[in-house]
Amino acid sequence: MTASSVQAGLTAPAAEEARLAAVRRYHILDTPPDGAFDRIASLAARLFDAPMATVAIVDTDRVWFKAAHGLDGISETDREPGLCASAILHGEPYVVTDADSDARAFANPLVRSDLGVRFYAAAPITTADGQRLGTVNVLDTRPRQPTDDQLEALKDLAALVMDELELRLSAIRTVAAERERRAEAERLARALQRTLLPPALPDVPGLQVAAAYHTASADEVGGDFYDLFPLDDGRWAFFLGDVCGKGADAAALTSLTRYTLRAAAIYDPDPCAALANLDAVLKGEYQGSDPRYCTAVFGVLQPMPDGSHSVTLAGGGHPSALALRADGSVQAISTAGGQLIGMLPSPQFVQTTARLFPGECLLLYTDGLTEARTSDGRMLDEDGLTRHLAATAPRTADQLLQSVEALLACLGEGVTDDTALLALSVPAPFASRIQENR
Structure with a gap:
């Protein structure tokens, strides 16, 4: 029983249970060889001019050697009868000067084996709370009397050894805390990200709609956004975009942008007017600070x-939408020339109109897709995306998203x-009838 256990009034089984809990706490058992502990065992042997030395941890029913100098092929011994198991009962160095005449050591396997250990000295490896994990041991094949030094x-x-174990335990706890921090950050990021996107897209008469959001970093809130909602006159408004930055600042900007565009569309659903309203709000909100x-x-x-749909688009510095036509071609619905929103004194926004006929699709995306790198290191770009869509030829919104998600997985x-x-x-x-009427 350890001194600290006696002071705590623990019974012998309870004291041993507490000691074993301390052994488990340091995660040292059955770990690979380690140079730091090997050097300590080697130094112990040199200090005593002895052929053998070990760094030993006492487990439930065995003594396991973290380091063993001069004991080739021996990695552990039975705990009973054991020299190390006896040594951990003492707070000071434990010495057997001649095992042949010492009843404490006579039956030990290291003494009775071909090794013929006659001398043994051990110092306990003791934690700050008084638990003895094991010992640093020196062994010799001849009787001897160690000096006080x-x-x-x-x-x-x-x-x-104890200092090294504490350092490693601190590292383990730091890694565990960092993993927990990252896991918590990921949970918070996912929760916050969900608040920045519509929980589900509405059903739109005469259309199929689908959306997806792919995060590049699980623990960081991104700034991409989209939405789709009805207007009062039977039309539908939609938008998609990307704010600068990441994290909390980007989340705040995303939230402001999304709700501003919704409010602007109710006030004036003209696409260029909606973007102009957003530009004014961003400049007013962040006046005097970083843009x-x-x-x-x-x-x-x-x-x-x-049965077709007229699509009026306005762009502010955003990649062109892509229309997948019924004949298999892919057409860019360009808003090139539209400028960044919230940055320039008097930005220009470019508006265009297209038709979406039965059997045709429209894709809006943020530049995380086209700026991705292919296996040869080149940027995918709009040309690469266009080639992929032409090759896969999706015909519905769901098929279109599946095609793009397969591309993202491949990248x-x-x-x-x-x-x-x-x-x-x-x-x-109604595709055949529409083709006839064109």
Whole structure:
């Protein structure tokens, strides 16, 4: 029983349970060989001019050697009868000067084996709370009497082992805390990200819609956004964009941007007017501080009598939308020339109109997709995305997203930025009639 256990009034089984709990706490048992502990064992042997030395940890029913100098092929021994198991009962160095005449050691396997150990000295490896994990041991095949200086040096070596174990435990706890911090950050980021995006897209008569958000970093909130919502006159508004930065500042900017665009569309659903309103709000909100800006594309959908949809798009510094036509071609609906929102004194926004016929799709995306790198290190770019879509030829919004998600998976680590996707498609039942009327 250890001195600290006696002071605490623990029974022998309870004291041993507490000691074993301390052994487990340091995660040392059955770990690979380690140079630091090997050097301590080697130094102990040299200090005593002895052929053998060990750094031993006493487990439930065995004595395991973290380091063993001069004991080739021996990594552990039974705990009983054991020299180390006896040594941990003592707070000071434990010495057997001649094992042949010492009843404490006579039956030990190291004494009775071909090794023929006759001398044994050990200093306990003791934790700050008094638990003895094991010992630093010196063994010789001849009887001998150690000097006081040698025993003091052995105590210092045991203290060095304890210091090393504490350093490693601190590192383990730091890593565990960092993992927990990252896990918590990921949980918070996911929760916050969900608040910045619509929980679900609404059902739009005559259209199929789908959206997805791919994060490049699980523990960091991105600034990509999208939305789709009805206007009062039977039309539908939608937008997709990307704010500058990451983290909490980007989240605040994303939230402001999304709700500003919704409010602007209710006030004036003209796409260029919506972007101009957002530009004014960002400049007013961040006046006198570092500018906060974003790119965005804002669109209005209007159903037509022939089953098609008229699409009016305005862009502010954002990549072109891509239309997948019924004949298999991919067409860029360009808003080139539209400028960043919230950055310039008098930005220009570019507006264009297109038609989306039955059997055709429209894809809006953020630049995390086209700026991804392919396996040869080149940027995917709009040309690479266009080739992929032409090859896969999706016909519905769901198929379109599946095609892009397969591309993202193929790009793997080449995707280094968040990507928001919004896909719209017109079902194809009336495709043949529309083609005839063109």
